[in-house]
Amino acid sequence: MLTALAPLAVIATPAQAQDSEAEPVAQKPDFKESIGPGGRPVGADWSRSPVYAENGMAATAHPLASQIAIDVLKQGGNAVDAAIAANAALGLMEPTGNGIGGDLYAIIWDPKTQKLYGINGSGRSPKNQTLDQLKEKLGDRDSLPPVGPLPITIPGTVDAWFEMHGEFGKLSMADILAPTVEYAREGHPVAPIIAMYLDRSLRAYERRQEATPFDFSNARATWFANGAPKAGEIFKNPDLANTLETIGRGGRAAFYDGELTKVMVDYLQRQGSAFEYEDFAEHTSEWVEVACAGYKDGYELCELPPNGQGFAALQIVNILKNIDLSQWERGSPEVLHYITEAKRLAYADVARFYADTDFSKFPMELLSEEYGKKRFALIDPAKATPDYRPGEPKLEGPGDTTYLTVADKDGMMVSLIQSNYRGMGGGLTPDGLGFMFQDRGELFSLDPAHPNVYEPNKRPFHTIIPAFVKKDGGPYMTLGLMGGGMQPQGHVQVLINMVDYGMNIQEAGDAARLNHDGGRQPTDDLAGTGADLLGTLHVEPGISAETIAALEAMGHKVEVVDNGIMFGGYQAIRRDPETGVYSGATEMRKDGQAIGY
Template sequence: MRFAVMSTFAAIGLAATPIAAEEQKPVEEQIGSGGRPVGANWSRSPVIAPNGMAATAHPLATQIALDILKDGGTAVDAAIAANAALGLMEPTGNGIGGDLYAIIYDPKTDQLYGINGSGRSPKGQTLDDLLAKLGDRTSLPPVGPLPVTIPGTVDAWFAMHERFGRLPMNDVLAPTVSYAREGHPVAPVIAMYLERSRAAYNARLQSYDFEFDNARATYFEGDRAPAVGEVFKNPDLAQTLETIGRDGRDAFYKGDLAKIMVDYLQRQGSAYTLDDFASHSSDWVEPACAEYRDGFELCELPPNGQGFAALQMVNILKNVDLRQWERGSPEVIHYITEAKRLAYADVARFYADTDFFGFPMDLLSEEYGRERFALIDPKRATTEFGPGEPKLEGEGDTTYLTVTDKDGMMVSLIQSNYRGMGGGLVPDGLGFMFQDRGELFSLDPNHPNAYAPSKRPFHTIIPAFVKKDGKPYMTLGLMGGGMQPQGHIQVLVNIVDYGMNIQEAGDAARINHDGGRQPTEALGGPASDPLGTLNVEPGIPAATVEQLRAMGHNVRVVSNGIMFGGYQAIARNPETGVLSGATEMRKDGQAAGY
C-alpha cells in the first residue's frame, strides 16, 4: 500500500513518564511490531458492529455509552453519559467546569446541528478592570480566578438532551454517580497526566498566588497523584451530578450549586455574579463544510472555535494532488505544514466570538484557498506567513468522544477544561475544577479576540464530521490544542488519498506544527515564533526528517505521543448501516459496539 513507507513505529508501548524529544533509541535497537494477516502491521482492526457504537478516551466511559444505547437511549443520551464519566475518570482532559462543542446528525431531518457550549467573561469587568488586576503582567495567567469563564458544559448537555434525548437525565448521569461514589481504577495514560498536572500546579504555585487546597484534597491527597490501577473516588462530584440529574440545568446555573460557585469565585477575587451564571446559554450554530476530493466533505463549527481553520486547509490542499508522493514523503508533510501555517496566520487575525466580530466568510472560499496555496514554495519553508485580506463583515488538554445509535443518529462531541486540568480552582465541595479558557483572550483592545465583558474567548476544541457524496459518513475528533485542525486534515488525507481504514488513519505517525502567529498576540506586531517547530513522531522516515530540515523546517522528533492528540472516529456505511469505529493508541480509549 502507498502508506507502507511510514516505517514501523518506534515507541508504541506506554512509558511511565514522558520521554523527551530525540531520546528514542535508533529503530534497529528496538523490537518492532508483530505481523498482521491484513492491514498495516503497526495498526489493528477497526471495531465493526451493526446496531450502535461508542468511541471514547476511556473503556469504562465507552461501556457506559453502550449501556445507555441498549437501554433505549439515543446517541445524544449516550454521549452525555460518556462525557459525564470522562469528567470523573479523565479529569486531566475535561469536566463540568469546562466547555463543550458538538455536531449532531439527526436522521429524522437529515440535517447537521452544531452546538456551541462555551462560556463568557463576567458582565461587570471591562478590559481596563482586568488590566488593573493584572498589574505588570502582559498576558492572562494560566491559573487562578482571572482566566475562568462560565462553565458551559452542563447547559449544553441539557440543550442537546431537550432536543434529541430520550432517557431521563438522572438515568443518564447515574452510572457516573455510582463510579464517583464507589470508585474506578485509574487508567495508565491518565495516571501519567495526573502526575504531570500535579507537578505543573506545584510549579505554578511558586509564581502565582491561587487557592489550591480544594484541588489538592479532591485529586492529589497527600500531594500525590493516583497511581495506575489505584481506585479513585470523588464523592463530591457524585453529589453534584446527582443534584444536576434530579433538579435539572437550573440547579447548576441558578440554584445552590451556582451560589456555591459564585461565592467561591468572589472570595478568590473574581468579578462573576449570580446573574452571569443565570443568564448563560449555549448557542445552536450551523456547521460549514468544504469538499476535499472524491466526494468527501469535511464539516466544522464556526468561531469562536478554530474549526474553520481545517476547512481553510482543505481549500488550500485540494490544489495539489498529494497522491503523487508516498504518505511519509517530505513533499506531503511540507504541503500539510505550510497549509496549516497559512490557515493559522488567519486564525490569529480573524477568529473570535462572532457576537463581537463578524467572521469574514471569504476565508472559506475556494478562490481564497487558491490564492493562499500560491504562496507555498514547493521547495522551501517560507520564513513567515501573514494573514490574508478577506472582506470583513462588521498546552491544551481535551477529551473527544463519538456515539452512533441504531437509528443513525451520530454525535461528534468534544469537551475541555483547557490547559492541564484547568485553572486550579475547585469550588467548595463540588468535586470539579474550573476551566482556564479565558487565558486565550488577547489584551490588545483592537484585536477581534480582545477581552471584553460577556465575551467568549478564542477556543481550540473542535468536533468534526465527514460527508461522502452528500450523505453522513463519519464522525471524528482529535484532541490537543492547535493539533486539532491539522489532525483532522491528516486523518482525512490518510483516508481519502492513501486508502487507510479509520483505525490506520489514526494510528499512522503524525506531525504537529507548533508556533507561528497566535490569537493572543497584538495586531501588527512581530510574531513571537514566525517559523515555528515541526514536531514529528518516530514513524516519519529519517530521510524525510533530514529533507524537511534541508527545506528550512525546524524539525523535532518526539517519541512520547503526548503532543499529537487523541483520536476517536465512527464511520457508518450509508448503504448497509454497518458501523466501524476507531480509537487512539496514544490514549487509554476504546471503541466498542453491539
C-alpha cells in the first residue's frame, strides 16, 4: 500500500559554459539591470524563455523523449504513463545516462488525494554473498571496481515502472513502451552531447579493461560496433526493442521471473557473479514517505529518504534558512561560501549516517530545524573550516543519470530520476537483451562498522534523487539535477535562485553553478581515512575573478570548470498556483527540451 537553487550573481551563457577559452565575466549588480533596452523581453539576456502550456508538459534530456511523453498525454495517458514512456525512450536514446539495467526513484503528486507519493526502485546485492566472500574476490583492492560483475546490483527500474503504473497508470504498458520499441528497431539520430558522452564512455571502458578485465564484447556489439556513434548518425538497438516488447507483453514477471531472467542470470554467473534466479524473483520496490523542509516565504523542498542522498538537500536548506542570502549579490563570495560550507556540513552526516534503512535506522533528528541551527553555528563566515565532523544525533537501533519530469491536464506531476550509475554502467550486457547492468554497488563501503557496508541482499548508498517543491502547502514545482554529489547542492541552488533572487524557472537552471566535490564520503571508513576533507569548490565560467580570489583567501580550493559536465542536467516544471498553467525548463548543458501542449 502507498503511504501518504545557484544564487550566483554572475551567470554563464551557453557559449561560455561550452567554451574552454571563455574568460570570467563581471558580476551584474542587480538581476533587473541585466534586462534592459535591447535585451530579452522575458528574462535575462543570458537565458531563454520558459515553455508555457495549459494541458501538459514534459521536460527531458532528449527532445524525442519529450515528444513521446506529450504524445502519450494526447493519447489519453496521464503523467505516470508519459513518464514511463519517456524513461524507456531515454534508455535507448541516452544510454550514457540510464537504462533498464539501472535503478529509479520518483515523487508523484496525485491531485485526487492531494498528496505526494515516493517510490524507491533501487536494487539489492546478492543474498548469498557475504562481505568476506566479496573481499576474497576483490583480492588486494580496498574498494569495489566500477566495472565487471562485482559492483552489479539488481536492476530496479522495470519493477518501479510496474509499481507506478499499477497505482496510477491508465494506458497499457505495451502501448506505453511501443514508441521506444519502434525507435529501437527503425533507428533515431544520435543527439550531439550524447554522442560526446558515448565517445567518452568507450574510451573509459577501454582504459578500465586494462586495470580490471571484464567482458565488453556484448556492449561493444550493441553500441560501439563501428566506434562511438557520431552526432546525427542513425542508431538502432533491435535487441532492446525485443526486450521492451517482451516486457510490454509479459509484464513485470517477464523481467524478474521469466525468460529474460534466465538470460540475465546465466550471463551473470558466467562472469563470476553471485546472483541467482531468486535474487531477481524476490526483488521489490518500496513506497516511501516524502519529507519536506521549509525554506522561506512558504516554499518547501521535498525529497526521498535514504538509501538515497535526498535528505542532504533538506539538511542544507535547514542550515541556510538561518542566514538571509539575499543581502548579498548573487555570485558574491559570501553566498558561495555559505552554500559550500552548508553542503560540507550536510555531507559529513551523509558519509556517516546515510544507508539502506532496512539495515541502519536513519536519525530523523538530522532533519530538524534545531539541528540545522546547531550546524549553521559551526560555519565561520570569514574562512573555510578544514574539516567538518558528522553530528551526534540520538541513534535508535542498529555519475551519470537522467532526470525527467511530466505533468498532465489533471494536475498530476511526476519527478523521476533514473541511472546506471557511473557512465553507462559496469560494462556487462546480457546476451541479446540490448541494455547494460548498473554498477551501483561500487558505492558500498567495505568498513564493517559503517552503516553503508556491503551486506547480502542490501541496497547501496544512492546518489540519484528527484525533488519536488511545495508553495503554501500546495504543488508548485518538480525539479531534478542529475550528476552524483551535484544533486543535493544543485536542488538547493535552484531553489535559492528562484526564492532569493527572483529568477524564473529557466533562468534558475541556466545560472552558473558551483559544485563542491570531496570531503567525507559514504564509501569511506568511519574515520575518513585518506579523504580530502576540505574538498574542491568547482565553479562555472561567469563567476568573477574577484569572487574566486576572495574564496581562495577564505581558504577554499577553487577551480573553474568550463565544460558543463560536472554541473548536472536540470529539468523542471512549475505549476502556477492560481491559473494551473505550467511552465517548463530544461538544461542548456544537455540536449534536452521542454515541450507542452
